[in-house]
Amino acid sequence: MTVASDAPLLRMSGIVKTFPGVRALDGVTFDVRAGEVHALVGENGAGKSTLMKILAGAQPADGGEIAVDGHPVAIDGPKAAERLGIGMIYQEFNLVPDLGVIENVILGVEPRSGPFLNKAAGAAEATRILAELGIALPLDRPARRLSVAEQQLTEIAKCLVRRARLIVMDEPTAALTDREIDALFALIAKLKAQGVAFVYISHRLEELPKIADRITVLRDGRAVETGPIADLPQDEMIRLMVGRPLESHFPELPPVAQDAPVVLDVRDLSSAAGVAVSDVAFAVHAGEIVGLAGLVGAGRTEIVRAIAGADVPTRGEIRVDGARVVVRSPRSAIKAGIALITEDRKAQGLVLGMTVRENTTLAHLGRFVKGGFVDRGAETRTTSQEIAELRIRTPSGEQLVRNLSGGNQQKVVLAKWLIGHARVFLFDEPTRGIDVGAKAEIYALMVELLRQGAAIVMVSSELPEVLGMSHRVLVVRGGRIRAAFAREEATPDKVIAVATGVGEHDAALRQAQHDTPS
Amino acid sequence: MAENVKAVMDARSEDVAARNRRAAWVRTGAFAVGFVVLVLVVNALTHGDFLTARNLTNVLRQITVNAIMAVGQTFVIITAGIDLSVGSLVGVTGVVMALVANALHLGAAGTFVVTLLVGLAVGCAAGWINAVPVVRLGLPPFITTLAMMQVARGLAYILAHGQPIPVQNTAAFDWLGTGAIFDKIPGFPGIPYQVLVMAIVAVVFAILLGRTAYGRYVLADGGNEEAARLAGIDVRRVKTLVYVISGGCSALAGLLLMARFESGSPQSGTGYELQAIAAVVVGGTSLMGGRGTIVGTFFGALLIGVLNNVMNLINIESYTQQIVLGVVILLAVVLDELRKRYLARAR
Numbered sequence: 001m002t003v004a005s006d007a008p009l010l011r012m013s014g015i016v017k018t019f020p021g022v023r024a025l026d027g028v029t030f031d032v033r034a035g036e037v038h039a040l041v042g043e044n045g046a047g048k049s050t051l052m053k054i055l056a057g058a059q060p061a062d063g064g065e066i067a068v069d070g071h072p073v074a075i076d077g078p079k080a081a082e083r084l085g086i087g088m089i090y091q092e093f094n095l096v097p098d099l100g101v102i103e104n105v106i107l108g109v110e111p112r113s114g115p116f117l118n119k120a121a122g123a124a125e126a127t128r129i130l131a132e133l134g135i136a137l138p139l140d141r142p143a144r145r146l147s148v149a150e151q152q153l154t155e156i157a158k159c160l161v162r163r164a165r166l167i168v169m170d171e172p173t174a175a176l177t178d179r180e181i182d183a184l185f186a187l188i189a190k191l192k193a194q195g196v197a198f199v200y201i202s203h204r205l206e207e208l209p210k211i212a213d214r215i216t217v218l219r220d221g222r223a224v225e226t227g228p229i230a231d232l233p234q235d236e237m238i239r240l241m242v243g244r245p246l247e248s249h250f251p252e253l254p255p256v257a258q259d260a261p262v263v264l265d266v267r268d269l270s271s272a273a274g275v276a277v278s279d280v281a282f283a284v285h286a287g288e289i290v291g292l293a294g295l296v297g298a299g300r301t302e303i304v305r306a307i308a309g310a311d312v313p314t315r316g317e318i319r320v321d322g323a324r325v326v327v328r329s330p331r332s333a334i335k336a337g338i339a340l341i342t343e344d345r346k347a348q349g350l351v352l353g354m355t356v357r358e359n360t361t362l363a364h365l366g367r368f369v370k371g372g373f374v375d376r377g378a379e380t381r382t383t384s385q386e387i388a389e390l391r392i393r394t395p396s397g398e399q400l401v402r403n404l405s406g407g408n409q410q411k412v413v414l415a416k417w418l419i420g421h422a423r424v425f426l427f428d429e430p431t432r433g434i435d436v437g438a439k440a441e442i443y444a445l446m447v448e449l450l451r452q453g454a455a456i457v458m459v460s461s462e463l464p465e466v467l468g469m470s471h472r473v474l475v476v477r478g479g480r481i482r483a484a485f486a487r488e489e490a491t492p493d494k495v496i497a498v499a500t501g502v503g504e505h506d507a508a509l510r511q512a513q514h515d516t517p518s
Numbered sequence: 519m520a521e522n523v524k525a526v527m528d529a530r531s532e533d534v535a536a537r538n539r540r541a542a543w544v545r546t547g548a549f550a551v552g553f554v555v556l557v558l559v560v561n562a563l564t565h566g567d568f569l570t571a572r573n574l575t576n577v578l579r580q581i582t583v584n585a586i587m588a589v590g591q592t593f594v595i596i597t598a599g600i601d602l603s604v605g606s607l608v609g610v611t612g613v614v615m616a617l618v619a620n621a622l623h624l625g626a627a628g629t630f631v632v633t634l635l636v637g638l639a640v641g642c643a644a645g646w647i648n649a650v651p652v653v654r655l656g657l658p659p660f661i662t663t664l665a666m667m668q669v670a671r672g673l674a675y676i677l678a679h680g681q682p683i684p685v686q687n688t689a690a691f692d693w694l695g696t697g698a699i700f701d702k703i704p705g706f707p708g709i710p711y712q713v714l715v716m717a718i719v720a721v722v723f724a725i726l727l728g729r730t731a732y733g734r735y736v737l738a739d740g741g742n743e744e745a746a747r748l749a750g751i752d753v754r755r756v757k758t759l760v761y762v763i764s765g766g767c768s769a770l771a772g773l774l775l776m777a778r779f780e781s782g783s784p785q786s787g788t789g790y791e792l793q794a795i796a797a798v799v800v801g802g803t804s805l806m807g808g809r810g811t812i813v814g815t816f817f818g819a820l821l822i823g824v825l826n827n828v829m830n831l832i833n834i835e836s837y838t839q840q841i842v843l844g845v846v847i848l849l850a851v852v853l854d855e856l857r858k859r860y861l862a863r864a865r
Contacts, residue, residue: 308748310747310748329747329750329752330747330748330749330750331750331751331752333750334749334750347742347744347745348742348744348748349745349748350742350745351741351745351746352741352742353808353809354738354808358734358737358738362734362738362745362749363749363751366731372730373729373730374729374730374734
């Protein structure tokens with residue numbers, strides 16, 4: 001392949017990608033030069049992952065062109081991307097847990113002698129590449145026993161064995177220690193000098209000037225800015241990422257009464273499932289919505305899961321209406337009046353192969369049992385009532401939930417918890433993937449719950465939603481609450497700054513954690 | 519406003535329910551017509567031997583053991599599990615019950631009751647042991663029940679010293695082994711007690727699965743275990759119980775065999791686990807979990823039983839019978855899959 005003069009290594013132009021109801025990419029143009037590190041930033045859902053998936057051949061684009069070295073190319077699958085010298089390192093690594101470092105590095109490109117693997121040649125190749133980079137890895141250790149940093153190095157070596165000239169790294173430093181980060185940056189610098197280019201996706205804006213040459217900011221599926229990193233100060237990055245004014249489709253939140261009692265009181269809560277939750281303490285009053293803001297993987301979901309008994313807390317105290325509740329399982333939390341509306345309705349919220357009726361009554365079926373048998377008449381009456389009140393679009397309660405749209409499925413999840421008269425509602429990404437109309441209905445429902453004196457905790461990755469639908473905003477990073485803002489002082493840049501670790505408003509935290517906003 | 523909407527919804531629910539009921543009747547009707555035609559054809563093929571009261575009673579008697587095991591297996595498979603130990607449990611409970619019956623001196627009724635209770639206890643306990651590693655450690659049921667299959671079979675041989683144990687107090691089990699009710703009616707062979715037991719088991723467990731909260735929880739667990747757990751369902755208890763039910767059903771099947779042969783044989787039930795699984799699968803229960811009925815399982819067992827019977831009547835030798843049975847099992851599942859795809863596309 002001859003290199004056209006001045007052509008960048010990669011040029012994606014006018015890339016369009018539409019999902020049902022969402023225009024994920026709206027004509028994005030993005031280029032990477034040989035030997036540069038190009039940072040790609042944006043809010044969750046801005047389109048970074050989609051753009052990179054298209055580059056990796058994991059998803060087809062609906063429109064636009066991709067050129068490598070100035071020549072138009074079609075990337076119709078991961079193999080095509082590999083042949084073009086494009087390597088992907090996802091946040092969740094793609095290593096085979098039981099294979100050793102060498103086997104993982106040469107997986108799929110093993111040298112052969114006739115029909116047999118040439119193990120010696122494979123080992124030699126992998127060892128040579130690792131040695132060239134000055135990487136010391138325990139070569140025979142299975143991937144499952146490698147540290148995160150070691151797994152990442154293995155992934156990088158995997159790309160290099162495949163002669164990658166462009167390596168995409170998604171949040172490479174998210175789980176690394178400071179020293180490991182320094183080592184990674186040194187390695188990237190070394191590879192840069194050899195002409196390897198990087199697309200560097202990160203939410204840690206403060207580290208970008210140290211490693212990146214240029215930056216592209218994505219927002220709502222568009223590239224809103226591309227330029228040298230030196231020309232873009234951090235607060236300008238944040239402004240570009242957030243960009244839009246808060247949308248006004250949020251309903252008016254009724255103010256929290258001065259004397260509103262504390263409904264949910266969480267103290268010293270810790271749990272060890274997924275992202276470790278440490279020493280989380282906050283209170284929610286009757287009629288109040290507390291929003292948990294933070295990046296994906298910050299530990300927000302883990303906090304609400306621990307409160308709801310979905311993960312068993314290792315430590316801490318939870319009180320509902322002043323009474324201490326011991327949360328050992330979802331069952332005990334439900335009995336205490338805590339309802340968790342989970343993030344992933346298909347995997348955790350619904351039994352898709354069951355009917356609307358069966359899903360609606362599932363968490364409170366005991367109430368519908370008469371003389372040992374389930375009273376289907378009573379079930380049907382309750383379900384019809386919920387269908388009407390929540391305006392669930394379904395031909396009847398006997399429809400399988402599988403056949404409903406996302407928004408209506410979400411309403412069935414809500415119906416399941418609404419019939420229980422819980423005191424505390426934990427909403428985890430309540431409006432993810434549903435249309436604007438259904439969103440507004442769910443917001444209205446939350447307001448209705450407030451009027452009935454419930455306490456609401458809402459996790460959301462959509463900043464406008466957190467800011468628009470919360471009386472108070474707690475910012476979570478690394479499984480801890482890092483800052484608390486009353487509604488009127490919560491601004492997108494402040495929240496993002498704390499969420500990305502740029503600044504911590506500890507004073508605000510101390511002051512606001514247990515206060516009622518005026 | 520809300521009241522209006524509710525009224526409309528109620529009416530619409532009733533419409534749909536009525537339509538579903540009508541559709542169900544149409545299906546049942548079509549099924550019945552097809553069934554009658556099939557029976558007449560089969561009857562002609564067998565020169566009239568099939569459609570006699572004696573032969574039909576025989577078919578039912580022959581499927582009792584498999585049907586009862588399959589009922590328990592249905593619960594396990596709905597939770598996306600599998601119970602490979604049921605055949606061996608038939609063997610070991612049969613041996614234990616024969617030993618117990620021979621050790622007792624209680625008269626017919628007392629011997630029967632105590633023997634039955636001990637057998638059920640052994641079967642249920644074995645089921646519980648199957649379940650513990652599954653619910654506590656998340657081990658695959660294929661493995662735990664495979665282990666139990668080996669252990670229980672070995673135990674049966676050890677307890678019986680490798681030989682069938684004849685039951686001495688035959689009076690206690692005769693009625694169940696060969697007796698029938700309504701057998702005084704002229705020209706009617708009566709309904710064997712074995713068939714009666716099968717009918718009771720099927721009805722009781724059909725109600726348990728279809729009408730109780732527990733049954734709903736079993737289906738929910740199989741459909742989406744995490745959603746069920748987060749809905750406050752004690753999924754460990756639900757899953758433990760399905761293996762206990764399966765073990766208990768195996769013990770009942772073991773009792774029927776012991777009564778029929780008047781002995782507890784350590785090799786009885788060998789290979790029955792696959793027959794039971796076949797009946798469940800042919801009956802429309804999904805191996806992926808979340809879907810299944812006892813009625814379906816009963817008809818699955820019946821279909822396999824009728825097929826065996828007819829092939830015997832028209833003198834198809836046993837090797838060919840195996841091939842036919844294998845093909846029918848595959849065909850039943852393929853047809854079910856095609857039906858589901860058709861329905862999915864129709865939506």
